[in-house]
Amino acid sequence: MYKLLFNLLFKKMDPEKAHHLAFFWIRLARSVPGLRSLVRAVLAPRDPKLRTTALGLDLPGPFGLGAGFDKNGIGIDGLSMLGFDYVEIGTVTGEPQPGNPAPRLFRLVEDRALINRMGFNNQGSARVAARLAARPHTSSTPVIGVNIGKTKVVPEDEATADYLKSAKALAPYADYLVVNVSSPNTPGLRNLQAVQVLGPLLWDVRKAADEVTTHHVPLLVKIAPDLADEDIDEIADMALHLGLDGIIATNTTIGREGLRTPAARIEEIGMGGLSGAPLKARSLEVLERLRKRTDGRLAIVSVGGIETAEDAWQRILAGADLVQGYSAFIYEGPFWMRKVHKGLSARLRAAGYASIGEAVGKGIR
Numbered sequence: 105m106y107k108l109l110f111n112l113l114f115k116k117m118d119p120e121k122a123h124h125l126a127f128f129w130i131r132l133a134r135s136v137p138g139l140r141s142l143v144r145a146v147l148a149p150r151d152p153k154l155r156t157t158a159l160g161l162d163l164p165g166p167f168g169l170g171a172g173f174d175k176n177g178i179g180i181d182g183l184s185m186l187g188f189d190y191v192e193i194g195t196v197t198g199e200p201q202p203g204n205p206a207p208r209l210f211r212l213v214e215d216r217a218l219i220n221r222m223g224f225n226n227q228g229s230a231r232v233a234a235r236l237a238a239r240p241h242t243s244s245t246p247v248i249g250v251n252i253g254k255t256k257v258v259p260e261d262e263a264t265a266d267y268l269k270s271a272k273a274l275a276p277y278a279d280y281l282v283v284n285v286s287s288p289n290t291p292g293l294r295n296l297q298a299v300q301v302l303g304p305l306l307w308d309v310r311k312a313a314d315e316v317t318t319h320h321v322p323l324l325v326k327i328a329p330d331l332a333d334e335d336i337d338e339i340a341d342m343a344l345h346l347g348l349d350g351i352i353a354t355n356t357t358i359g360r361e362g363l364r365t366p367a368a369r370i371e372e373i374g375m376g377g378l379s380g381a382p383l384k385a386r387s388l389e390v391l392e393r394l395r396k397r398t399d400g401r402l403a404i405v406s407v408g409g410i411e412t413a414e415d416a417w418q419r420i421l422a423g424a425d426l427v428q429g430y431s432a433f434i435y436e437g438p439f440w441m442r443k444v445h446k447g448l449s450a451r452l453r454a455a456g457y458a459s460i461g462e463a464v465g466k467g468i469r
């Protein structure tokens with residue numbers, strides 16, 4: 105059904121317009137009480153065995169929506185209604201900004217992939233914080249991660265102040281906070297992954313979050329798949345040293361290897377981060393490396409190329425406490441989360457584990 109809709113409508117539309125249309129429908133469905141319950145009942149049933157605890161948070165399952173889909177936190181409940189176990193909003197920057205000129209989002213259908221150079225288009229930390237503050241808090245409120253990044257016009261050596269502005273505004277409303285230093289679409293951003301810079305930045309964000317909250321807000325860093333293995337080890341060591349709560353791996357890649365899409369088309373698209381199926385192998389590799397280095401002493405959230413329940417299960421066995429997806433949602437549609445949940449539940453039961461937590465890291469040789 106969704107495949108038909110995708111082929112007949114979305115595939116022919118500009119990808120960013122298709123995103124806005126689909127997201128509008130999701131929010132619309134959520135605003136109609138009868139429809140909301142129906143959609144939730146069909147798409148979001150979960151085996152209670154999938155309930156899990158990570159980052160000190162209690163979640164209905166391990167499978168969340170990665171950052172970038174809901175940059176401004178406008179559709180959290182609609183996305184939760186579709187079955188995501190948690191929603192990471194953002195990237196939110198200190199100041200509002202329009203992002204890069206369009207076109208800036210491209211589909212590589214043959215590769216089940218996307219290339220984007222959105223450039224952190226978002227309403228800025230103050231406005232997003234006000235929106236989150238206005239949300240009614242009920243027992244059914246989904247877990248919300250807030251991902252923060254640097255405003256483009258802020259020079260690299262003033263990055264900390266910009267992150268601190270976002271952290272102070274948003275930490276009170278975040279179930280967890282992510283420092284994003286790995287998007288390829290903000291010039292210089294990934295230089296912040298150098299541990300000499302990243303360590304002090306994370307330390308300052310930690311302090312800022314503590315200043316504005318009375319409880320511990322878990323802090324994570326999101327890293328790129330393009331880092332050298334030694335850099336990944338260094339970041340893992342630094343994260344342990346700082347007492348960080350977790351690492352999200354990975355963001356999109358600047359690599360273009362092994363694609364089926366013709367080279368001329370890739371050339372025509374130009375710069376941007378590649379996500380989806382082609383990212384699968386490297387994201388798994390980064391996860392395995394992080395897990396080996398940190399040995400369960402901090403949470404690892406694995407993201408990149410997860411398309412099926414089997415993919416998600418492999419990440420859990422390889423040591424992911426939580427998983428996320430984005431690109432496959434575009435190709436698979438609203439039944440995706442249900443399919444992944446069903447498959448995860450079947451695998452968990454077949455393997456005889458009592459919970460997801462028990463399965464984490466069990467595939468490590």
Ligand SMILES: Cc1cc2nc3c(=O)[nH]c(=O)nc-3n(C[C@H](O)[C@H](O)[C@H](O)COP(=O)(O)O)c2cc1C
Nearest residue numbers: 170171172194195220355379380408409429430431
């Ligand atoms: C259109 C688009 C926008 C994204 N925007 C962000 C973002 O603002 N911040 C971020 O940390 N990651 C962003 N990402 C990266 C995703 O969160 C995720 O790390 C990446 O796409 C790999 O997962 P996937 O293969 O399941 O898509 C974006 C991805 C896409 C496709």
